[in-house]
Amino acid sequence: MKRRKFFKNTVKGAIGASMIPLLGTSCTNEKKLEEKNNGSEISSQSNNTTPEQWHQMGTGKKPRPNRKKTVVCDVAVIGGGAAGMCAAISAARNGAKVVLIQDRPVLGGNSSSEIRVHLNGVNHLKNGLPERETGIIEEILLHNRFYNPQDSYPVWDHVLFDFITREPNIDLKLNTSAIRAIMNGDKIEAAYCWQMTTEMEFTVKADVYIDCSGDGLLGATAGALYRTGREASSEFNEKYAPKEADGWQMGSTVLLGSKNMGKPMSFEPPHFAIKYDAEKSHKGRNLIPFELGYWWVELGSEDDIIGEYEDIKQTLMGHAYGVWDYIKNSGKFPETENYALDWVSSLPGKRESRRFIGDYILSEPDMLGNKQFPDAVAFGGWSLDEHNPGGIANLSEPPSYFHEDFSEPYQIPFRSLYSKNVPNLLFAGRNISQTHIALSSSRIMATCALEGQAVGTAASLCVQKNILPRELGQKYINELQEQLLRDDAFIPYRPSKDDKDLVKQASLIFASSTSSGDANYLNDGWSRDYNKKIHHWESEGLPAEVQIEWEEKVSISKIEIKSDTNVKRNIMLRRDSLNNDVYGTSIPKELLKSLEVEARINGNWVQLGTESKNRKRLIKFDFNTVQTTAIRIRLKETYGHNNVKLFEIRSYES
Amino acid sequence: MVITMSNYLRLGPMKVRPYIFLLFFLFTWFLTSCYEKKPPTPLLQKKVNTAIVTDNKIEIPHKINVLHKGISLTEPVACTLIEVKNDKKQPIAYYMNVKSVVCGDKRCRVDLIKIFWDILGGYSHVELPDGVDLEKDEGENFTNDDYTKLNIILSDADSPLQNVYKHEIVSTIGSEGIDALTGATILVDKSSYVEGAVWTCYSIWHWIHGDTKQILRNITGDSFSELQLKDYLKSNKKEQQLFALEQLTIRKDFSKETMTLVSEIIQKKPYLVKPSIPYLNNTTNSFFRKTMQTLIINSNTKNRLLCFNEILKTKQPLSTSFFESLDLNYSSLTFEEVHLLLKIFIAKKLTTNSIKNKLIELLKSKHFLTARRVYWFLKNQKLTKEQEKILHQFYKANQERM
Incomplete structure (x- = not known):
């Protein structure tokens, strides 16, 4: 790569927005040390507080620390779930300097210890057999097998931390939210970020941005087009879509875990528990096995599922405790007598919200027809697993409609992984350009990880060639596919033809x-x-x-x-x-x-x-x-x- | 007391035929049932292809311990294998009473069934108790098509079921989590089981193709005379020939006559070369050398590579005369054969001047890779001046490719 912005320590160009701080810092480890030193200096910048407001008793000084930094890098990845991690790793290994922004204390997204959803992928096709993903996600899962044979979720968090932070080209910023895009024309010039634990405002400047955050706030504030809800079946000829378009989005889930205490354990539900009406519930809501919670304790929305999240979370916790109350106190499950809750998630795992619009919208017929895309860069194969509208609030319907299994994996095109109208924005994960029904399959984390590796690699190539994603897809798709295949990704029916090999x-x-x-x-x-x-x-x-x-x-x-x-x-x-x-x-x-x-x-x-x-x-x-x-x-x-x-x-x- | 068993239910590639069993057979069955100590009900014959039981048979119980993957990977199960002999005291079949299902999800109905093998351990058929049909999910009985499919599955010794552990057969994934929402998800190919009866297929397949197979082969082998094994070897039937080779090796029959016969047969039947290696390796040194020499000269490339690999590994001593006396046309060998041959020369210290002269000829090979391989070998050998000269010429002509 020709450019090494990390070592220049300068702010790239003038940015119109007034909140852009003046101090430029870098992503390198060496510079991180510098950041700390610089951060302790007294700043005389204007602010809402007086410079001497904080009397530091230890030193006797009255400083107000500088809480603003600009980070200049090649690629900014927003979101530290499976997609974001793989995007960051692939971009970094292919030579880009990467900042990875994660708005939580741990990596792993829905698979982290905070949520604990299984990192599923193509677990089983119609013939009953899996077709496991390879590439970076494979390397991560193997890493976990070596360092976490006990299957501890808190250890998994740190297996991921180890995996990401050992990459020299990645600067990981945890507890940091990318809350706004700063635009220069139709391109993202910077991502304005807030690190909760340090009160630091980061302005992350990059050539290419990859939104793997799920909800896609950065992309949304950049003006990237997106959809929410369900398409009408006529729009993409989807047999499993509703006749009329509506706003329903699949719900978020609160999981729980219990432990055999070796003696009878009583349970008294908290005041917020919501009584579970098992009699009215569809038989698909299995209560056994009971030890590790229920994926169907979920709530969706037909409106603003992001804006409603905290309300949804509180209600979901009520449902989770309500189901446990039923299990423990209905008298129908004597096998639970010695069991007690030992973990209940406080962060519902999300399935659906924004879906950005790319140059191509992946849909159900593409998947079921196994459409062969010339720009295929990833694959999926989880069943069309559309959770019901309303979730646990809609007891009479099955918790999910397993519309159809796949005979073999389907392809995901590169054109579904970059924005139609924000030219330097890529995305991977549940927010890619696809219909609601397509999402019901592709949302699975290992599939998202493959998309992540694809866009990370694409971003590094964009940086190397000084081009934007659309041009990469149009002129250099072969190069992108070959690099992915060399890096152990698999693209169905696209064998490698690397003439450099x-x-x-x-x-x-x-x-x-x-x-x-x-x-x-x-x-x-x-x-x-x-x-x-x-x-x-x-x-x-x-x-x-x-x-x-x-x-x-x-x-x-x-x-x-x-x-x-x-x-x-x-x-x-x-x-x-x-x-x-x-x-x-x-x-x-x-x-x-x-x-x-x-x-x-x-x-x-x-x-x-x-x-x-x-x-x-x-x-x-x-x-x-x-x-x-x-x-x-x-x-x-x-x-x-x-x-x-x-x-x-x-x-x-x- | 004699009971006529005209109403047997049988699954297997056989014709329908009535059977008569002695009272003690039922009594033995009662005693030797692996799990359930109850008298069997009369059986109904349903599908049969060939007859294996004759009127004047003798049944010999053998107490055996076998591992069944569906029960335990470490604790053998005590069973009784019944050897059925004819009036000449020759084994004609084996059978064993087992449970139809090693139940994985505690929802299965378990029936006592009878598995039959031929005397070489090949699957013959299964018999069910009178009035009993195998059961699928939801209490449905097997259909005729299901029995046909089951029979095909059980006949396949290489079924994907062989590498599957019982936990793997049914996962508990519903949506993203731990569940059984849509019913069991079967993690093996659908062609490997009858839908709705994966446990039954898995259980019976592992009884048939598990440890019992080798145990009964050895029982048959013990009962065979030397002459019978030789007849098998000469039989032109691959299964019988493999059995004979296996049993001759086990009983260490290295008589001159037997060795000669083995040598003759394997030269005629290339598919027997690989299975004969354990036998050959334990024969006398002169026989081993002679047979290997013959095989090297007469075999196809695949078997010649096999022989070279075996020579490389064997503890049988070889002298320089082994290859010197071998009328092997080196120029007809493939690169891989030459490569292995040279490895043998190095590992066994068998290089002589005459061999070097033969190898020097390979420098003229139209296959450059082979010539180059030989060059690098000869480069580390002590050569005559003439040989050195040729070697040097080769290098000079090809040094850009070396």
Whole structure:
């Protein structure tokens, strides 16, 4: 990347708005230290308080700290949920300087310890099998398997914190809300932010903004077009949409958890509990299992679901306690006698509010018809799971309409991930350009994560090329897709054709043993077996070797390997710690643990890299450039499987 | 007392046929039922293809302990396997009484069923008690189509069910959370089970294709004479040949006559080369060497690679004469074969001057990768001046590609 704004420490251009502070700071770690020092200096800026109002007893000074900072970066990501994290990571790893703004104390969005929704994805298609997401979300889930085998939600928060803060190009700002866009023409010039815990006003200036906040306040204040509510079925030919358009949005949920105390535990409901009328409730509201709460304790709105949030939350808490009261005190569930509540969420998890309008609106027929988009960058496959209008306030209807499962994953186009009218605004997550019915499937977090990786990568390319997202989609979509595939994202029916990958030019690929697949599949561009076609090579026992020969010398400095983690099993954190090979707390036994890579130089094998505790599906080796005619991957150990399975080997000059 | 069992219900690739069972058979069944100690009700024959039980059979109970994935991954279940012998005291079938369902969701009705195997452990059929049909969700009985599908599933030894744990079969996801809103979500391919009866399919499949299979193969093997095993080996039936190889290895029959027969058969049947490796590895050294030499010369590339890999791993001693006396045309070998061959030469220290001369010829190979591979091998060998000269010429001509 040519520009390194982070080190310039200057404010970019003049901004008309009067609240733009004068002090420029940067996103780098070094500069963060500077920020602290600068922040303690006495400021004589005008303000509503007098400069000497605060008498600092410790120093004797009477300062008023400067609470305003400008942060200049390449990409600003708003929202630290699955989509936002993946957007920030992908942008950062592809060279952009990133500020990640999260309005809560923890990362993870709906999956965080504050809410505890499962980070679901394509958990099960019509055939009953999952088709798990790879890429950054896969790396995050694996990271959790290593550091949080106990499935603790508070630890999950910090697994995510660890994952994000170890990236050198990301400046994470927690407890910070992006509350207003500052515009320059139709483009966002800056995001005005407020950090609750430090009373700091941040003005975040970036070339590209990615709104992954769910509610999309930044985009909304930028004037980005958006919709709420349900489309009429005629608009997009959606068979599951209502005949007439209306305002209904799927509800937010309050989850709870209980604990077996080993002795009888009585329960007296608080005054705000709302009596649960089980007799009138649709039988779809299962009360068993009872230990970990009910996703159907939810309330939607047909109007301003964001504006009503605090009211909804209080009512929802009443419903949550009301259901628990019924479970404990109705006499119909003696198995709950020893159970007591030990956690009730105070932050309902949201399913729906704004949906921005992009150059394309993804709809139900696209999904059910598995429309093949030339600009596909992500996929989904959760069922069309439309929660009922009204939620628990509408007891007679089922809590959700599981309209239809998918036979195979559907594609999500890049044109649904940037704003139609704010040219430097991208988005990922539940606020993307789609209909209400499409949202009922794509809202699932791992799907949002794939969108996040796509827009993060897109943003970095925009910065590199000094262009805007629409132009990127029109002129460089192949480059975007190839980068995503290289970074272990999967796009159905879009195999990689990366002509920079030197393994594609290899004369011969062979393996020391083969129990299934073929070593020649390792450069076929597919990173998983798909639609009953094999794209892997699997050894017969371990150790094993794969060797790649070129007839002519090649210069290489990178080797990248995609190993197996079994995408037909789910590994996300679950509240019930379901522990088997589909939903488990263990590290996938297929994952490659120990390996080394070598190059043949002047007839001798020279080690280029070694890894004894690999924890990723995509394993990368960077080394000084060597000229060689062959590389050899020596595969030593997995996390339990007798054979090793690989999907791809790539090599690059730089 | 003899009971005529003309009303059996049977699932299996067999024809309908009446059966007569001795009283002690019922008594044995009663005694040996894995779980339920109650006398069986008469059975109704429904679908059968072939006859396996004759009038004058003898039944031998075998107490066995087997793991059933649906019950426990660590604690074996004590069962009684019944070996059915004919009047010549030869095994003709096996059966075992088991519960129809290892119930995963506590909603299933459990019936006692009878599983039949052939003498090699192949699935034969299942019999149900009189008047009993297998049950699906909501108390519905199996239809004829369901029985047909069940039979196909149970006949598939490579069913996806084999790698599934019982917890994996039914998830409890409704919407985003923990629930069972829409009924069980089955996490295996629909072709692997009868809809509404996944537990039944899973339970029976694992009884059929679990530990019992190898146990009864060994019982059959023990009862076979050397002659019978040899007949199997010569039979032209793959399943019988594999069984013979397995059992000859277990009983360590390395007589000259048997070894010779094995050698002859595997040369005729390429698919037997891989399964014969455990046998060959335990034969005498001279036989091992001779057979390997023959296989290397006569096999296809796949089996030759198999042999090279085995030679690389084997503890059988090999001398330099092994390859020197081998009339192997190196120029006909693929890159991978040459690559492995060179690995053997290094690992087993088998390189001789005559081998080097043969390898030198490969420098002229039209397959440059092979020539280059040989070059790097020879580069580390002690060579004659003439050999050195050729090697140098090769390098000079190709140094940009080295």
